Amino acid sequence: MSVSLEPIVGRYTTFAIKGKQCRVYFEEAGSGIPLVCLHTAGADNRQYRHMMNDPEITSRYRVLAFDMPWHGKSYPPEGWQDTEYKLSTALYVETVMAFCAALELERPVVIGCSIGGRIVLQLGHLHSDKFRALIGVEAADHQQPWYDTSWLHRGDVHGGEVCAALVSGLVAPQSPAVHRHETLWQYMQGGPGIFKGDLYFYRVDSDLRGKLTGIRTDLCPLYLLTGEYDFSCTPEDTLRTADSIPGAAVTVMREVGHFPMSENPVQFRKYLLPVLERIQGK
């Protein structure tokens, strides 16, 4: 009898973020250029399982996806019970930089989706020399809010259910049912108030309009990929953002929404593989 195992390996590592020790869970697969993957708000690293199972990617890239503290299998830092989780721009940047340092990754590529796409822009602004390339998926410097986030965390509405139901419309109608519902299940499993805490970063603390002058695409190429069915971070939001960044490359992806790598991995790789090819060739 043969055992069928995926190539993904999960590990824990502990490092300090803003002076607090955090035990962080990450998964990885492949070898080559380090490719760090940032999940969306209120979700976890399972969104990248298809990329980590794709030999066309893992034959050339060491794909690493970590659960942010408070998410997935990463615990909140000690003392969390007396605090309210609120992600800030500074905390998010430090989290990504601390993970890369803890894993001793040398000029990794970073790909981030949604809030991960937003922070990719800030990483480029602050640290273009630290990354080989940046990929923002569903990324924009700002976008219009479309619901009241107070619904996400209150005693008389199930948090997981309402989070999943809100974002369900961000999945494109063409996405396979199995991947649609897997994506939504991740939202149903988030900790109480965590999606809302992530959106503090997204809605309140990271209006980057006019503040991205530090991005050096000559040092660190920036690729922006946005799904046509994303009505949260719309293609127009991404195109407007790219207009302010000389050298940014934009692609609007057909038949995907806000969670391309998770909701429709087959469609997403049509757009991602050429980007990875270009990065590898530089």
Next chain:
Amino acid sequence: MTSSPAETGAQLLQRFTQAASTFAKPRPVQVDMLVQFDDLPVLVRIRDGRVAEIVEKGVALQSWDFAVKGTAEGWSKFWLATPPAGWHDLLALNKRRVFTIEGHLHPLMAHLQFIKDLLASPREVAA
């Protein structure tokens, strides 16, 4: 069947009634929802996760928890087998101001996926 964007409120209501009358999920939903197709309102009573009644007339002075109102074009595109981007979801339509959502929103948000699925139930099946 292929939808025409020119469907009238009455035609849209007929499609909705046909699909929604048998809609049920194992969930304790008790809601009175007003749904409006262009200028035609109906009251949808949901009891124990099942559409118990769709009242087409006599809405005046009847109370309801919340209302979802949409243009004929909005409903027609929303129910296409593959709706165009931005016309594919209740909240996408609300964001583009083609639909409006009013009233006491707690029962809507507490059962959001149920309501979304109910309102999408007349959607055509992809060939």
